[in-house]
Amino acid sequence: MLTKHIIIDKSNNIDNLKILEIHKTISNNLKNKKKEIDYGFYISRVYNFIQKIDNTYSEIFLNKTNINKFELNDFMNFISICREYINIDLEQQQEEIICPSCSYSDIVYKENEYICDNCFLVYDSRIPGIKEIDMTNKFKTYYSLKGNLLKAIEKFEGKGVIIHEEDIEKILFEINKRKININFLQREHVCKILKDVKLVKYYDCINVLMSKLTGCEQRSISQYIPEIIRYHGILEHYYPFVRDNDRVNSLNVQYKLYKLLRLCDVDCDISEFCTLKTEQKYEEHEAIWHELCKYTNWK
Numbered sequence: 641m642l643t644k645h646i647i648i649d650k651s652n653n654i655d656n657l658k659i660l661e662i663h664k665t666i667s668n669n670l671k672n673k674k675k676e677i678d679y680g681f682y683i684s685r686v687y688n689f690i691q692k693i694d695n696t697y698s699e700i701f702l703n704k705t706n707i708n709k710f711e712l713n714d715f716m717n718f719i720s721i722c723r724e725y726i727n728i729d730l731e732q733q734q735e736e737i738i739c740p741s742c743s744y745s746d747i748v749y750k751e752n753e754y755i756c757d758n759c760f761l762v763y764d765s766r767i768p769g770i771k772e773i774d775m776t777n778k779f780k781t782y783y784s785l786k787g788n789l790l791k792a793i794e795k796f797e798g799k800g801v802i803i804h805e806e807d808i809e810k811i812l813f814e815i816n817k818r819k820i821n822i823n824f825l826q827r828e829h830v831c832k833i834l835k836d837v838k839l840v841k842y843y844d845c846i847n848v849l850m851s852k853l854t855g856c857e858q859r860s861i862s863q864y865i866p867e868i869i870r871y872h873g874i875l876e877h878y879y880p881f882v883r884d885n886d887r888v889n890s891l892n893v894q895y896k897l898y899k900l901l902r903l904c905d906v907d908c909d910i911s912e913f914c915t916l917k918t919e920q921k922y923e924e925h926e927a928i929w930h931e932l933c934k935y936t937n938w939k
Contacts, residue, residue, distance in 0.1 A: 785890050790870055792893045795866060796913075798848040798858045810837050810853060815853070823852055827911050846913050863905045871900045874936055882931040895925050903938060 794800055814833045815822065830853070834840055842849055843907050851858045860867075869918055879890060890896070896914040933939065 655912060657914075674730060682921070748869060785876060785893075786869065786872065788893045789834065789868070789897065790865075791869070792897045793861060795844055796847055796897065797860055797862065798845075798851065801845045803842060803848060803852065807839055807842070810839065811849070811853065822854060823849070846914055847912060861901060862935045864901065867904050868897070868900045871903050872896065875932065878932055878935040879928075881935060882928055891925055891928065895922075 675853065751787060809831065811833055814837060815825065815829070818829075818833075830846060830849055836844055848858065850856065855874065876890065898908065898910055898913045905939055
């Protein structure tokens with residue numbers, strides 16, 4: 641029984657005076673945020689460990705600290721604040737692999753081969769079909785996708801995009817050579833010119849190019865970012881339910897940005913986005929989007 645000491649992991653001991661000290665610290669709502677965080681982790685570690693041993697021990701802990709229900713709510717709020725400051729290194733999390741034959745999850749990796757302990761089949765690591773299903777990797781993937789989306793927004797607005805003056809001159813020369821009226825310049829014209837003069841590196845910057853060539857003001861969509869991110873979270877939550885089994889990656893980021901802006905009631909056209917190279921790819925994305933809308937009730 642936990643009478644004089646509460647045992648926690650790594651054989652650390654906390655005496656009653658220390659528990660009272662921690663409780664007093666929380667009750668006084670210290671202004672020093674770092675001390676709050678340190679104490680918050682301290683208490684959280686004790687409480688969680690005790691619960692794992694025996695729930696009755698957690699009751700002893702609460703009794704010893706004199707935490708009633710009202711104070712316990714404060715305690716949980718306190719811990720939630722602390723968790724905002726936790727930096728989780730997702731790259732260090734171990735991946736869980738599922739066998740594509742029997743769906744067994746205990747796969748051994750050795751010398752470029754995956755060996756299933758259930759059906760004993762061996763897979764070369766280069767063979768497609770062995771999927772990552774670890775939840776941690778899903779979080780890692782989500783934040784990576786979110787970062788890519790934010791980069792696409794910045795590129796759409798022209799932030800951080802550098803277009804050399806000599807390249808602008810080349811494009812203008814081609815426009816004049818082809819007798820295209822600058823007032824009627826279309827993105828299709830510019831894309832064709834970029835291909836012909838071997839400046840395809842500017843495909844993703846088509847909006848910035850159009851702004852520089854025509855003198856029109858660059859569009860800003862920064863005010864929609866919170867709503868875009870909210871919709872994006874919903875999209876990625878339901879995406880695994882509608883994607884093909886062969887598909888690992890998410891939808892094209894430019895395509896997603898276009899669709900999410902439309903959900904935000906932004907007047908935009910698909911031609912403003914460097915989306916997909918073939919009509920077939922576009923139709924595949926449209927089919928997936930249509931299925932997504934059944935889950936999300938989007939139009």
